[in-house]
Amino acid sequence: MHTMNFIFKSVLMAFHLLLALILCVVMIILPRNICHILIQYWAKRLLRILRIKITLTGEVLKFLSKDTYLIVSNHISWLDIPVIFSLKLITFVSASEVKTWPIIGILAKISGAIFVDRNRKSSLVEVIQAMNHHFKNEKQSICIFPEGITSNGYQVLPFKSNLFQSAFESNKLLLPLSIKYKENNVLTNRTSFHGSTTLFQSFKRVAKSNLIEVIVDIGHPVKPAQSRKDLSLKLQEAIALKIN
16 A cells, blocks of 8 residues: 555656646746745645645734744754645745755745855855845745754754844744644654655655645744844744644
């Protein structure tokens, strides 16, 4: 059964990636807002193919409103971004290596993702400036993954506070978002893109599942009133409570 799931979803995924290639060509001439809608459609279809069901809880109305926030999320999988983006058009701060991923990297660039090079300290200053510019000129929230790397899905790793600086400089509320994956109503690491796991290995594990539920919980907005480190610790603890 698991093997049949994998084969069936792999065939559908091949066509879906072909659709992405077509969209990448078409979107060259389209305005950004239309591109965002098309990418969101692609993300939703990806989740349907992989049989990933989203349950959205918490401060849903604040999350879906037109207000802009610095959204702070834990990070488990390459699926986190399509899951969140399928719910709301958001700009992500992503690792620079995502740019090199086939097709996905192109979609990320077109969507307006802000890329951070973890190996270059000066990149952080540039990223914060880009975030501030975005908040000033765009009516769209930004989502960051302050763990810096993906976890195994059972815990929240320590948050790095650097990117929280943008909330202070742009005077934006921070909106905590917790994400966890369940299989047969039990917390699972099937979706985890952790350690030495390759993208294909992760896809294979996900594709073999019958159904995965992803629970996205939105916390209460937080003012950037404390120090960066205190603020990051507060949000880390709040999100960790939702995971455990």
